[in-house]
Amino acid sequence: xxxxxxxxxxxxxxxxxxxxxxxxxxxxxxxxxxxxxxxxxxxxxxxxxxxxxxxxxxxxxxxxxxxxxxxxxxxxxxxxxxxxxxxxxxxxxxxxxxxxxxxxxxxxxxxxxxxxxxxxxxxxxxxxxxxxxxxxxxxxxxxxxxxxxxxxxxxxxxxxxxxxxxxxxxxxxxxxxxxxxxxxxxxxxxxxxxxxxxxxxxxxxxxxxxxxxxxxxxxxxxxxxxxxxxxxxxxxxxxxxxxxxxxxxxxxxxxxxxxxxxxxxxxxxxxxxxxxxxxxxxxxxxxxxxxxxxxxxxxxxxxxxxxxxxxxxxxxxxxxxxxxxxxxxxxxxxxxxxxxxxxxxxxxxxxxxxxxxxxxxxxxxxxxxxxxxxxxxxxxxxxxxxxxxxxxxxxxxxxxxxxxxxxxxxxxxxxxxxxxxxxxxxxxxxxxxxxxxxxxxxxxxxxxxxxxxxxxxxxxxxxxxxxxxxxxxxxxxxxxxxxxxxxxxxxxxxxxxxxxxxxxxxxxxxxxxxxxxxxxxxxxxxxxxxxxxxxxxxxxxxxxxxxxxxxxxxxxxxxxxxxxxxxxxxxx
Numbered sequence: 385x386x387x388x389x390x391x392x393x394x395x396x397x398x399x400x401x402x403x404x405x406x407x408x409x410x411x412x413x414x415x416x417x418x419x420x421x422x423x424x425x426x427x428x429x430x431x432x433x434x435x436x437x438x439x440x441x442x443x444x445x446x447x448x449x450x451x452x453x454x455x456x457x458x459x460x461x462x463x464x465x466x467x468x469x470x471x472x473x474x475x476x477x478x479x480x481x482x483x484x485x486x487x488x489x490x491x492x493x494x495x496x497x498x499x500x501x502x503x504x505x506x507x508x509x510x511x512x513x514x515x516x517x518x519x520x521x522x523x524x525x526x527x528x529x530x531x532x533x534x535x536x537x538x539x540x541x542x543x544x545x546x547x548x549x550x551x552x553x554x555x556x557x558x559x560x561x562x563x564x565x566x567x568x569x570x571x572x573x574x575x576x577x578x579x580x581x582x583x584x585x586x587x588x589x590x591x592x593x594x595x596x597x598x599x600x601x602x603x604x605x606x607x608x609x610x611x612x613x614x615x616x617x618x619x620x621x622x623x624x625x626x627x628x629x630x631x632x633x634x635x636x637x638x639x640x641x642x643x644x645x646x647x648x649x650x651x652x653x654x655x656x657x658x659x660x661x662x663x664x665x666x667x668x669x670x671x672x673x674x675x676x677x678x679x680x681x682x683x684x685x686x687x688x689x690x691x692x693x694x695x696x697x698x699x700x701x702x703x704x705x706x707x708x709x710x711x712x713x714x715x716x717x718x719x720x721x722x723x724x725x726x727x728x729x730x731x732x733x734x735x736x737x738x739x740x741x742x743x744x745x746x747x748x749x750x751x752x753x754x755x756x757x758x759x760x761x762x763x764x765x766x767x768x769x770x771x772x773x774x775x776x777x778x779x780x781x782x783x784x785x786x787x788x789x790x791x792x793x794x795x796x797x798x799x800x801x802x803x804x805x806x807x808x809x810x811x812x813x814x815x816x817x818x819x820x821x822x823x824x825x826x827x828x829x830x831x832x833x834x835x836x837x838x839x840x841x842x843x844x845x846x847x848x849x850x851x852x853x854x855x856x857x858x859x860x861x862x863x864x865x866x867x868x869x870x871x872x873x874x875x876x877x878x879x880x881x882x883x884x885x886x887x888x889x890x891x892x893x894x895x896x897x898x899x900x901x902x903x904x905x906x907x908x909x910x911x912x913x914x915x916x917x918x919x920x921x922x923x924x925x926x927x928x929x930x931x932x933x934x935x936x937x938x939x940x941x942x943x944x945x946x947x948x949x950x951x952x953x954x955x956x
Contacts, residue, residue, distance in 0.1 A: 455531070457873075462704040485938065502518070515574055519571040589674050599619065637834060638672040653786065657682075694783050711735065728902075749772075892927065900918075
């Protein structure tokens with residue numbers, strides 16, 4: 385039996401709930417022609433792909449189960465924890481092995497296996513959906529490889545382990561990106577216009593992913609290689625793909641009148657099991673999630689999500705806090721309504737409501753799933769609640785992703801947004817701007833301003849006249865909007881890399897609250913970390929950046945198996 389057939393049998397055993405995949409009799413005798421004889425089998429095989437998307441590990445469903453996947457915001461400049469993150473610090477080394485590398489290629493093999501067998505199937509219409517799913521996931525997995533490692537081996541057929549192609553060099557990232565976009569464009573023609581069930585792929589998911597991929601690579605080519613023609617080509621694709629999702633009208637930003645400014649916060653913890661918000665909404669009411677990693681009630685998560693994020697060991701930095709605009713639409717250094725840092729709560733006043741939707745305010749009443757949870761979903765719950773005490777580590781604490789109902793650790797059941805509509809709107813705005821380094825007010829109103837005003841109805845729109853009148857920079861404001869909207873969703877470090885701003889941003893000290901001359905100085909006597917010249921807590925200093933860090937190093941075991949892969953620049 386060939387390696388290829390053996391791998392397929394193993395996968396099919398897992399999908400169909402059969403006995404151990406090492407028990408090959410009599411299933412090994414079925415043969416490919418029988419296994420792939422019915423449309424239902426194609427769909428059964430494709431179902432496994434849905435377990436491969438990003439999750440609360442902030443970047444990947446493969447590798448470590450802690451909140452430090454390869455795209456994790458812990459590896460960026462804006463959040464930290466009680467111990468140093470070697471990736472954020474710039475001190476990571478070449479690993480002996482890398483589950484990300486090996487798992488991605490294993491999964492690509494399975495997508496190719498379905499697509500190869502789909503070629504000869506008589507009724508193509510009957511297998512359109514699983515074929516589209518295989519194309520989408522093949523693109524998704526190859527894009528992971530490009531983001532992590534740059535050049536990658538482009539695999540479009542299911543190769544045996546002894547294939548010469550597996551032992552050849554990597555393909556140029558541009559070739560891989562072109563195939564990714566081609567796969568997604570074909571997937572868009574095969575997938576249904578609306579998902580066949582919650583969490584399934586659709587045409588919008590294909591176009592949304594095109595906008596992400598093309599924006600990423602378009603800006604990479606613009607800011608790293610100064611390749612104007614290639615950047616223009618890709619940015620045009622990104623803008624048009626985002627526009628296709630917008631024009632389809634199947635999604636809109638999540639907002640509920642009863643939840644009001646808290647709509648942003650509650651969107652992330654919608655569940656089906658029990659009441660999980662004051663408005664009694666459930667996952668079915670979420671109009672924003674285009675593609676998700678699904679979690680059902682009763683399933684155990686790989687991560688204790690609430691404890692990982694709420695008032696515990698996820699620490700926002702002063703830099704993130706300062707990125708939130710004031711209600712007059714201006715940054716803290718320009719705003720007349722900014723209340724300063726004198727009190728523990730003053731910097732939260734008159735700010736973008738997403739700031740409080742993401743971070744806890746000192747003295748604020750809140751709930752979690754451990755000892756204090758909501759029962760009536762009315763103001764009465766405030767009588768039995770936790771009270772935020774931010775006097776630890778950075779002096780800032782998060783609340784995003786924290787459930788408020790009673791539920792056992794690891795058993796929260798909110799979905800993870802692999803793609804949500806807000807990202808698509810922000811992709812459109814950025815692509816539109818970067819195409820000509822200008823953007824019309826009409827395009828801003830069509831995209832970015834919808835995101836900004838969702839929970840900030842009284843904040844001025846971003847417009848060209850507003851930017852000019854207040855001495856702002858349009859690119860910086862577009863990037864600011866993306867950062868605060870998508871924080872803790874695994875975008876920041878990749879954004880800094882593609883913008884080529886990491887050498888500036890990543891070397892900065894990670895700071896906490898201002899101590900000197902503030903409420904904290906008199907009321908946080910146990911604070912032992914050093915202060916900088918401005919009197920702010922220094923969480924981590926001596927941070928470094930070397931341009932080799934734009935890409936992860938290939939693991940040494942893979943280079944030993946195939947020296948032609950070549951190590952990434954600077955890691956040799």
